[in-house]
Amino acid sequence: MAWRGVHIAKPARLSFADGQIVINQDDGSIRLPLEDIACLILDTPQITVTCAMLSACAGQGVAVIVPDAKHHPAGMLLPFHQHYAQAHVAQAQVETSEPFRKRCWQAIVKAKINNQASVAAMRDATAAKALRAMAGQVGSGDPDNVEARAARAYWGALFDDFRRSDENDRRNACLNYGYAIARAALARGLVACGLLPAFGLHHRSRTNAFNLVDDLIEPLRPMIDRLVAQHAPAPSTAALSKEDRQILVGVLTETVWIEQEKLTLLAAVEKIAASLVRAIDAGSAAVLLQPALDAP
Template structure:
């Protein structure tokens, strides 16, 4: 089972040799078994790779993220039709009733807000808003948009003088990088389970190829929030995202979360959530959807 990520922050030449990814750099060559890799982040535009590398990565179910000149992820390459039941799972997506999709979205939003509450508790923020009570107010489909109300209270408590719309703020750059990594992990898990990522439960943008990934990643966002908040203790809003910052955020899929009574990495939690969504759609039972409802203990996720 794939369990590691590769984050390339310096120029490299990639090729495939005997089922190994060969990373050639000035300091020497490194080989990594393809079967061990879950995600690859190309974070230096001087890196070169061939169609053969992309094909081999797709064959192994590896998500490939490429960063732009500002070192922000701008492209995501995923395997195509690698699941033996792709058509059957796609039919489940297309035939899901509106009430079922609304109830699934309700569960997702509730899990997200509950994890936001745990994030503020974990970080020992003063006078946290009553997010736990807001969880109870989320109805089917979240018609009152409790998600947005909780978000406003959450961000104002998590960071001082902060707006998600300020692209120049180090915190936003870090959050966006971290979310892109988690989104890639979710999208990888969805394609591995046979889903079409563009067909969402709640998100439905015609220009978004990853609506379903954007749905399911919501409860995972606080994993990135905790890491960003921890890193920000030694940063200022005007700082640039450093290589060390990006390396810390690139390892987010290895952080630990809980699903039910089991602890697992974010990477494997994404896989479990995707598999459970298949079961939930098959059984038309929202209780079959498994989401990360509890974050790891201190020292495991920070």
Template sequence: MAWRGLHLTQPARLSLADRQLCVRQDAGEVRLALEDVAWIVVDTPQATLSSALMSACMEAGIVLIFTDERHTPSGVALPFHRHHRQGAVARLQVDVKEGLKKRLWQVIVRRKIRNQAVSLSICGCDGAETLEQIARHVEPGDPDNVEARAARFYWARLFADFVRDDESDLRNKLLNYGYAVVRAGVARALVASGLLPAFGLKHDGAANAFNLADDLVEPFRPFVDVLARKTLGDRVDGNGELTLEDRRAMAGALLLNGKVGDARVSLLVGAENAAVSLCRALETEKPAGLELPELERDP
């Protein structure tokens, strides 16, 4: 089972050698077993990848994440669908009843808000109990947009003088980097489970190939928020650019631990559990079976 990620920030030549990922840099050469690797972040314009390696990564189910000149994740490469029940799972998605989609979205939003409550508690901020109360008011489909009300309350307490859509704010740069990595991990898990990422439960953008990933990633976001807050340290004014250390920290977001049932697992495994349990929930029409990672107060 894949368990590790690779973050490339220095010039490198990546190729396939003896069914292994070969990374050549000025300092030397490193080889990694493909079956151990789940994601690769190519965070440098001076990296080359052979077509043989790209093909092998797709076959192994490795997601590739590429960044732009500002070191912001800008795209992903995923394998075509290879699940043995691809057609059957796709039919489940296409035929899902609107009521079930709404109840699944209720489960997702409640877990997200409860994880936000824990995030505030971990970061020493007030408001955790209020968010716990808010989560109880989420109805199927969230017709009252409780998620948005909770978000306004949450961000005002997690960061001072913070605007979520300000792309120049270092805090948003940290968050967006981590979110992109985790979103790619969720998309990878969906494809591996035979699900079509374009068909969402709540998100339904016609130009979005990852609507379902954007649904399922919501409860994972507070994990990234805590990591971003810790990585930010005493840089409280929101100024500055991402450092190499910042990018390394956020690139490892999928290695963060959470609780799923009685087990403590990485977010990488949590994404796989979420995707598999979503298939099961669609098949049984029981949204309570959707397993989403729980942020722990004392990880």
């Protein structure tokens, strides 16, 4: 099983040989077994890659991520037809019933709010208790939008002087970068299970190729929030630094609980994706596994 994310921020030439990615830089070269890599982040425009390397990454199911001018992830290479029953899984996915999708969304939002409570407890026990109460109020499809009410309480407890919409706040830049890394890992896991990322359970935007990713990432967001709160808790207008990005890539090896098992994010998203396939086949939202930040 692939277990690592690789972040390259210096000029380099990447090629493929003998089952390994070869990284040539001015100060030497290193080789990394391709089978160990889940995500490859090419975080500078001064990187060249060979077609053979990209083809090998696609064949192995490695998500290759490229940034924009501000170093925010802008695009991703994912493999086609990686699952043995691709057509069967995809057809079952698009034919899911609305009640099933609503029950899945209920479970997702409930798990998200419980994880927000776990993170909020680092600073505000009262807010954490209120969030856990809100989690119990989530109905099928979240018709009362408990998710939004919880968000207002959560961000106020987690950060001082914070607005999620403030693009100039370094904390938001860190959050967005971490979410993008987790999003890429989840997209990789969904594709590996034969699921179509564009067809969501709750998110249904015509212009979003990753609606399903944006559904399933919700309970994982508090994991990134916790990392940012520990790394960059104070207001700042500083740009996202190389150190910030390297720390945030580390979210791939942060751990969560799924049932009785403690897993890295990379392992967890694969387990979540596989459970969604089983849930679709069974027609039961109860089969969809949810990550938890606290041990059961």
